[in-house]
Amino acid sequence: MTFTLAIVGRPNVGKSTLFNRLVGKRLALVDDQPGVTRDLREGAARLADLRFTVIDTAGLEDANDDSLQGRMRRLTERAVDMADVCLFMVDARTGITPTDEMFAEILRKRAGHVLLAANKAEGAAADAGVIDAWGLGLGEPIRLSAEHGEGLNDLYTQLMPLADAFAERASEDAPDTDVDLDEDDDTDEAAPARKPTKSRPLQVAVVGRPNAGKSTLINRIIGEERLLTGPEAGITRDSISLQIDWQGTPMRLFDTAGMRRKAKVQEKLEKLSVSDGLRAVKFAEVVVVLLDAAIPFEQQDLRIADLAEREGRAVVIAVNKWDIEEDKQDKLRELKEAFERLLPQLRGAPLVTVSAKTGRGLDRLHGAILRAYDVWNRRVTTAQLNRWLTGMLEQHPPPAPQGKRIKLRYMTQAKTRPPGFVVMCSHPDKMPDSYSRYLVNGLREDFDMPGTPIRLHMRGQS
Ligand code: GDP
Numbered sequence: 482m483t484f485t486l487a488i489v490g491r492p493n494v495g496k497s498t499l500f501n502r503l504v505g506k507r508l509a510l511v512d513d514q515p516g517v518t519r520d521l522r523e524g525a526a527r528l529a530d531l532r533f534t535v536i537d538t539a540g541l542e543d544a545n546d547d548s549l550q551g552r553m554r555r556l557t558e559r560a561v562d563m564a565d566v567c568l569f570m571v572d573a574r575t576g577i578t579p580t581d582e583m584f585a586e587i588l589r590k591r592a593g594h595v596l597l598a599a600n601k602a603e604g605a606a607a608d609a610g611v612i613d614a615w616g617l618g619l620g621e622p623i624r625l626s627a628e629h630g631e632g633l634n635d636l637y638t639q640l641m642p643l644a645d646a647f648a649e650r651a652s653e654d655a656p657d658t659d660v661d662l663d664e665d666d667d668t669d670e671a672a673p674a675r676k677p678t679k680s681r682p683l684q685v686a687v688v689g690r691p692n693a694g695k696s697t698l699i700n701r702i703i704g705e706e707r708l709l710t711g712p713e714a715g716i717t718r719d720s721i722s723l724q725i726d727w728q729g730t731p732m733r734l735f736d737t738a739g740m741r742r743k744a745k746v747q748e749k750l751e752k753l754s755v756s757d758g759l760r761a762v763k764f765a766e767v768v769v770v771l772l773d774a775a776i777p778f779e780q781q782d783l784r785i786a787d788l789a790e791r792e793g794r795a796v797v798i799a800v801n802k803w804d805i806e807e808d809k810q811d812k813l814r815e816l817k818e819a820f821e822r823l824l825p826q827l828r829g830a831p832l833v834t835v836s837a838k839t840g841r842g843l844d845r846l847h848g849a850i851l852r853a854y855d856v857w858n859r860r861v862t863t864a865q866l867n868r869w870l871t872g873m874l875e876q877h878p879p880p881a882p883q884g885k886r887i888k889l890r891y892m893t894q895a896k897t898r899p900p901g902f903v904v905m906c907s908h909p910d911k912m913p914d915s916y917s918r919y920l921v922n923g924l925r926e927d928f929d930m931p932g933t934p935i936r937l938h939m940r941g942q943s
Pocket residue numbers: 490491492493494495496497498499539600601602603625626627628629
């Protein structure tokens with residue numbers, strides 16, 4: 482199984498140069514049907530051990546100036562829709578232009594996974610442009626020189642975890658994507674939640690503000706495993722992640738502190754820690770939001786926790802430096818109260834206290850990660866859901882805007898990771914948010930899905 486990467490960006494940034502480098506002589510397919518402009522090139526790409534399909538949005542030079550903007554937009558949108566991952570390329574020598582901003586906007590709205598590359602980055606003349614690229618809010622730019630073949634290792638590092646995730650998705654999630662109303666899925670009643678396997682580690686990101694203790698925590702986990710398993714046993718590390726068997730669970734930990742150090746741009750620390758946290762969140766299945774017990778739930782913590790929820794990740798809140806706290810009982814009560822008040826969207830997510838320094842609480846953290854992952858994978862059968870829905874409707878009937886009651890007819894779980902549900906109803910557009918919230922909260926309670934993001938779609942019947 483492979484995935485599709487689209488290289489997008491304005492003309493002349495170096496897309497074709499990279500395309501040619503990735504494809505070499507393996508150009509497989511050119512869009513040359515009669516009447517179709519040859520504006521999307523597709524080829525079989527190779528990067529170290531990765532094999533994938535690459536799409537290049539070349540051929541725009543031919544357009545006259547008036548239509549360029551519009552064509553560029555349409556072409557990019559088409560490429561984005563075809564691709565699993567977009568590589569957004571900017572020119573580090575010219576810096577960020579308004580056209581680049583327009584692309585960033587399209588990608589933020591439309592694309593699932595976006596990698597940012599600052600090309601033509603050979604030599605010091607590109608430094609300013611690379612730093613500039615951080616401002617696009619798409620995470621750490623990969624310093625690339627397509628022409629000189631530099632930075633391909635960083636591209637590889639960023640693609641690899643995605644490639645893993647897509648391979649996994651293709652083999653296991655495919656039947657989840659569509660809602661089949663005739664399906665009788667009562668048979669999956671006892672289907673166990675999917676467990677991470679040897680071949681595919683659980684992807685965990687440790688995120689949090691600078692100095693929360695992310696590096697200390699990760700080093701402590703590695704240290705303890707080494708004590709058990711011997712030096713370096715089973716631990717592999719690259720610039721953004723490390724793979725480890727933590728208490729027998731294969732995990733890939735994304736180390737956002739490490740990513741930040743790599744950037745070495747001191748004055749932009751605050752901004753960076755948010756954007757590289759963002760990247761880690763996109764890679765992860767479970768996000769551990771690490772707080773400093775002395776200053777918990779600061780604005781930045783809330784933002785990253787909210788982001789993890791919106792991205793649909795399983796979330797664990799870990800409160801670090803618990804060794805310093807004197808009145809632990811009171812403090813814990815305070816924390817739980819603040820958690821409920823400030824992050825209602827994550828109600829029920831595990832909150833654990835740890836000390837990265839002494840190692841206390843790491844067992845609890847390990848357990849909480851597995852539990853959160855489990856809930857995130859939960860599946861409820863259609864029969865159970867519809868019995869439940871009947872009860873919910875009786876208890877609290879849906880509203881009747883303009884005297885016409887909204888009818889909820891049928892409900893099914895369309896996906897897991899996180900759990901997503903579809904309700905077939907009349908007038909889905911008139912359904913007030915409060916009623917959706919009532920259903921989501923009910924699902925949480927009655928099917929034991931605390932803390933995980935739950936998606937609920939109302940769909941009209943045609
Ligand atoms: P596209 O329009 O985005 O596909 O851009 P091209 O790949 O056609 O490249 C535009 C120009 O930039 C060409 O003259 C390339 O030789 C040049 N170019 C591409 N990559 C690099 C690079 O890494 N460094 C430098 N200095 N020039 C590059």
